[in-house]
Amino acid sequence: MKIGIVGLGLIGGSLGFDLRAAGHEVLGVSRQTATCEQAIALGAVDRASAEFELLSAAEAIFLCTPLGVMPQTAEALVPYLSPAAILTDVGSVKASVVETLEPLWHRFVGGHPMAGKETAGIAAAQAGLFANRPYVLTPTARTDSEAKATLEHLIRALQSNYYECSPAQHDRAVAWISHLPVMASASLIAACQQEPEATTLALAQALASSGFRDTSRVGGGNPALGRMMAQYNREELLRSLQIYRQSIDRCILLIEQHRWDDLERHLTETHQARPQFADKA
Amino acid sequence: MKIGIVGLGLIGGSLGFDLRAAGHEVLGVSRQTATCEQAIALGAVDRASAEFELLSAAEAIFLCTPLGVMPQTAEALVPYLSPAAILTDVGSVKASVVETLEPLWHRFVGGHPMAGKETAGIAAAQAGLFANRPYVLTPTARTDSEAKATLEHLIRALQSNYYECSPAQHDRAVAWISHLPVMASASLIAACQQEPEATTLALAQALASSGFRDTSRVGGGNPALGRMMAQYNREELLRSLQIYRQSIDRCILLIEQHRWDDLERHLTETHQARPQFADKA
Numbered sequence: 071m072k073i074g075i076v077g078l079g080l081i082g083g084s085l086g087f088d089l090r091a092a093g094h095e096v097l098g099v100s101r102q103t104a105t106c107e108q109a110i111a112l113g114a115v116d117r118a119s120a121e122f123e124l125l126s127a128a129e130a131i132f133l134c135t136p137l138g139v140m141p142q143t144a145e146a147l148v149p150y151l152s153p154a155a156i157l158t159d160v161g162s163v164k165a166s167v168v169e170t171l172e173p174l175w176h177r178f179v180g181g182h183p184m185a186g187k188e189t190a191g192i193a194a195a196q197a198g199l200f201a202n203r204p205y206v207l208t209p210t211a212r213t214d215s216e217a218k219a220t221l222e223h224l225i226r227a228l229q230s231n232y233y234e235c236s237p238a239q240h241d242r243a244v245a246w247i248s249h250l251p252v253m254a255s256a257s258l259i260a261a262c263q264q265e266p267e268a269t270t271l272a273l274a275q276a277l278a279s280s281g282f283r284d285t286s287r288v289g290g291g292n293p294a295l296g297r298m299m300a301q302y303n304r305e306e307l308l309r310s311l312q313i314y315r316q317s318i319d320r321c322i323l324l325i326e327q328h329r330w331d332d333l334e335r336h337l338t339e340t341h342q343a344r345p346q347f348a349d350k351a
Numbered sequence: 352m353k354i355g356i357v358g359l360g361l362i363g364g365s366l367g368f369d370l371r372a373a374g375h376e377v378l379g380v381s382r383q384t385a386t387c388e389q390a391i392a393l394g395a396v397d398r399a400s401a402e403f404e405l406l407s408a409a410e411a412i413f414l415c416t417p418l419g420v421m422p423q424t425a426e427a428l429v430p431y432l433s434p435a436a437i438l439t440d441v442g443s444v445k446a447s448v449v450e451t452l453e454p455l456w457h458r459f460v461g462g463h464p465m466a467g468k469e470t471a472g473i474a475a476a477q478a479g480l481f482a483n484r485p486y487v488l489t490p491t492a493r494t495d496s497e498a499k500a501t502l503e504h505l506i507r508a509l510q511s512n513y514y515e516c517s518p519a520q521h522d523r524a525v526a527w528i529s530h531l532p533v534m535a536s537a538s539l540i541a542a543c544q545q546e547p548e549a550t551t552l553a554l555a556q557a558l559a560s561s562g563f564r565d566t567s568r569v570g571g572g573n574p575a576l577g578r579m580m581a582q583y584n585r586e587e588l589l590r591s592l593q594i595y596r597q598s599i600d601r602c603i604l605l606i607e608q609h610r611w612d613d614l615e616r617h618l619t620e621t622h623q624a625r626p627q628f629a630d631k632a
Binding site for chain 1: 465484485487512514516520521523524525527528529531532533534535536537538539540541542543544545546548550551554555556557558559560562563564565566567568569570571572573574575577578581582585588589591592593594595596597598599600601602603605606607609611614615616617618619620621622624625626627628629
């Protein structure tokens with residue numbers, strides 16, 4: 071197939087590597103000419119351009135820009151698409167994206183490849199990024215089933231673990247396992263920094279080790295990404311944060327009331343529940 | 352020196368390996384005869400016994416039992432100690448331990464080697480466990496300075512990073528970086544499990560990856576250990592939990608009020624603060 075990729079960053083570039091390896095012709099679009107040249111040089115795309123015209127014969131297009139510019143990018147793109155072209159996106163939040171993009175194109179299917187790295191940009195792109203990682207499509211009642219089937223086929227060829235759910239269910243699930251952890255983890259760092267005694271804060275910082283490191287990792291990540299998650303998945307994130315707050319309150323209550331057996335039972339439940347959360351990374 | 356170790360588990364056994372390697376004679380006491388035999392066979396101690404009498408000539412004794420049995424173990428032990436013997440413990444909470452043990456022995460110094468593993472018991476003991484890890488002594492106004500100096504010398508020979516602070520300051524610091532993370536992390540797992548829709552919970556579990564794994568790790572740990580932390584460091588943990596709760600509330604407020612610039616600024620602060628927490632693990 072002829073496959074278009076709009077936005078040649080970590081995700082777009084990595085898709086390019088794998089789709090080319092699978093025998094497809096990959097056409098990349100980036101606003102930056104330097105990025106286009108780099109993507110060609112790295113072998114992430116066959117051809118690249120700053121103009122959407124390059125995609126006029128593409129049969130499937132992956133929209134790989136940041137969430138914030140997806141609507142205007144899609145609007146600018148659709149006049150160039152051939153009538154049967156399939157359009158999908160890779161945004162980490164789905165309800166708002168699908169709501170905006172679905173009316174723009176009759177063969178649109180929302181998607182979310184759940185792969186990432188600490189580093190961004192075309193230079194970080196790599197083959198095999200999506201292998202053994204979840205890739206979720208979020209069809210609706212309006213979704214063209216043939217378009218979805220074609221995408222599913224492309225995604226399974228990436229060796230991804232394929233999932234399908236509604237945009238709303240996707241957003242609720244990722245609020246739990248991706249967006250809430252960022253806020254809980256950031257709040258941990260923020261709370262520690264509230265320690266009023268400078269020598270105690272310095273001691274805490276010196277004594278911190280693997281437990282603190284792991285718990286604080288996602289809270290010390292990319293601030294712009296954290297903001298975006300909250301902005302685009304606001305309602306589901308708020309809902310999970312409220313339930314999390316109740317969970318913290320419960321913990322405080324048990325400790326305040328010296329209910330040590332109840333606390334141990336509670337920690338036994340979390341100990342037993344954790345392995346149910348897939349751990350394929 | 353002749354060094355005694357009471358409690359031959361992960362910490363006691365690992366101390367034995369390193370102290371023997373440093374040329375000391377290591378005498379181990381465990382209630383379990385099988386553990387004594389295993390410690391000798393592994394080379395963690397020179398001699399071992401279920402009786403405290405073995406330690407009558409020991410010059411320094413490390414109390415390595417669980418926190419809960421330290422007071423009664425120390426009380427039973429002191430009648431056997433030679434007058435100049437130095438007594439220290441390895442408990443992960445210090446104020447309550449020091450308060451109880453200090454009156455029992457004039458040459459007692461509280462301590463906390465901050466090293467651990469997922470596994471427990473003499474079979475998990477290993478040489479070098481304390482190298483490049485913090486080891487805190489918590490002297491008070493009553494502490495014998497010569498006893499403290501001797502222990503400092505032994506600890507530095509373990510290649511540990513040596514720290515000294517008051518028991519109260521220790522407990523406040525570890526509440527921030529060790530005990531609060533356990534409760535924040537456990538509350539994350541507990542909150543996710545509150546999801547009422549079974550299919551959404553199953554999807555969340557399937558989609559969870561490294562971010563969730565890291566943030567939930569210490570909350571999925573040993574329930575008895577978590578209970579012990581809370582029980583013995585109750586006040587400092589409650590204080591840190593209250594501040595953490597305010598930190599979560601602030602996060603909720605910013606998101607509720609669509610204050611995206613403030614949220615990004617907040618996440619930028621946590622991003623910048625995290626590297627100040629030592630990461631030598």
